[in-house]
């Protein structure tokens with residue numbers, strides 16, 4: 001066991017998989033000599049050399065397009081988008097090729113690549129460095145979209161993502177990169193993709209969240225348990241697509257009350273999908289309307305305003321109370 | 327005016343790059359093809375060298391008052407950047423990307439633009455933005471994380487800071503198309519981007535569209551040798567960035583970007599070409615990023631002090647000052663007075679900026695769409711209610 005922050009934990013997974021499999025390469029802007037703008041790729045160039053840790057020219061589409069070629073021929077590229085805000089340049093490669101190669105060839109070809117990208121707000125960054133746009137990726141069939149929330153699950157999920165036979169978008173909540181440390185086992189650990197985690201069990205209400213929102217959610221739950229004397233179940237979604245529907249439905253059937261907390265705007269989002277699945281399979285178990293705490297449907301504000309828009313601990317707590325009292 | 331660029335081509339062959347030196351061998355030992363259809367060369371322009379020595383044959387005739395004015399703007403850009411770095415260190419603004427060392431490359435073209443011209447920049451031209459009419463207060467608000475800082479300056483065609491590398495070059499070409507379509511007289515577009523941007527597809531598409539459409543656009547690459555940690559030679563194998571124009575039939579020239587006179591001549595000619603229907607120009611301004619990429623970056627991780635120090639004597643400000651002194655139109659006393667004035671202007675702006683109360687957050691709801699939609703009005707109401715509850719919590 002070592003106490004690691006999320007940056008170190010992700011780095012550990014990269015180290016482990018690079019050691020394990022010489023097909024694993026890391027490529028992106030400033031990932032080599034500079035060790036990534038957040039230092040996630042620290043030490044990799046020194047250990048594995050320029051052939052496996054590639055400082056690419058400045059072209060996101062180029063990074064993913066070439067990675068598709070590598071992945072098609074047995075390599076395992078782990079690409080980095082410097083910030084998720086620059087990843088929209090890879091959409092055509094993802095939608096048009098990476099996601100479809102398997103089906104297009106009836107399984108003869110596959111594209112086992114991972115695209116890591118820091119996402120989300122809260123670090124007082126310039127424009128395009130604060131969005132939470134997981135919905136874009138979640139909407140593409142053939143791609144998995146994973147969002148860890150802590151050092152330990154980040155490490156385990158990244159190991160599994162690299163081992164996965166299909167393209168995985170791995171969105172890293174940059175606000176949590178260095179926010180806290182957690183015990184991470186020395187022995188390699190995996191977490192199945194497509195599975196949510198019941199962080200704590202409870203009977204009165206289910207709170208569902210993922211990524212950077214897990215921190216304020218946990219704090220809001222701690223306070224709510226005391227103040228409202230409630231037994232709260234907490235689900236960390238971890239893979240936003242494909243969604244672990246069963247974990248959600250089982251919990252809703254038990255508690256009958258749900259609050260969903262997401263950093264992204266409300267319109268056509270992961271929370272919309274969760275509500276729809278509850279509606280499909282557990283509507284009659286509900287004792288209160290499903291409450292959503294989300295960002296607003298505005299262009300992501302610049303950093304001096306952003307915290308007014310991202311769900312706060314207070315807002316989450318109020319939503320829990322409202323749903324309990326309904 | 328006779329073309330200084332062409333004059334320079336005739337004058338010096340030694341800096342010319344030859345593109346017919348690569349031989350294709352189709353059969354072993356045989357040199358094919360025999361017929362060469364095109365030969366290309368790239369010109370390099372320098373008028374005022376590092377020692378402040380001027381090439382008399384190429385020296386442009388610039389009125390003294392313009393020379394002094396351009397120098398003042400470059401000093402303003404330098405002092406402003408330095409103040410921004412200080413404010414950032416003190417936590418009074420957020421992340422900032424200084425352009426220290428690159429003042430000639432962006433201030434001189436901006437100075438040559440008129441109020442009908444459009445400036446479509448990236449993020450490393452704070453000085454050019456001031457010249458084109460942005461106030462320092464606006465820049466301060468922008469770097470302090472408020473949209474108010476990106477609002478259009480009164481009476482000036484300048485687009486907001488564009489952080490997505492390379493994207494703005496295409497906007498410039500579209501604006502150029504529009505100017506041509508509307509037959510706007512005496513107007514052109516100047517777009518700035520870095521060496522790193524030339525790797526993005528958007529740059530190549532912009533060059534190609536500009537060439538095909540023959541639009542009045544000047545594409546200025548501030549080649550500062552680095553894209554964060556990636557050195558210029560790892561960005562592209564091309565010997566110059568100017569030569570990328572050849573593929574798109576966009577006239578390209580490599581200019582000493584730390585030479586204000588060369589930047590003046592090249593930009594003036596490119597603007598004149600654009601405005602007289604001659605189409606686009608690519609200017610590679612060879613310069614150097616003397617500071618960090620942004621305040622979030624640590625350049626000691628990837629480059630040596632020696633490299634940076636090697637560029638210090640090439641500083642465009644030193645060069646311009648020497649030129650002005652040699653012309654007998656400048657002195658240390660004047661310099662002191664001017665620096666004091668500039669600093670006072672900056673002090674004033676910082677004071678005004680900090681006196682400004684923080685802006686209303688709900689304003690964001692007014693500007694996501696041009697037409698109102700009731701669902702967003704409902705969201706605004708919800709937002710305001712949540713903010714009010716939040717404020718109560720803080721009080722309690």
Ligand SMILES: Cc1ncc(C[n+]2csc(CCOP(=O)(O)OP(=O)(O)O)c2C)c(N)n1
Nearest residue numbers: 086450489490491520521522523552553554
């Ligand atoms: C599309 C895109 N990818 C990545 C980034 C992150 N980024 C910001 S500036 C920069 C380097 C730009 O280099 P260059 O074009 O040479 O301009 P310079 O910073 O040197 O002025 C990078 C990679 C970005 N802003 N946009």
Ligand SMILES: [Mg+2]
Nearest residue numbers: 520521552553
């Ligand atoms: Mg550069």
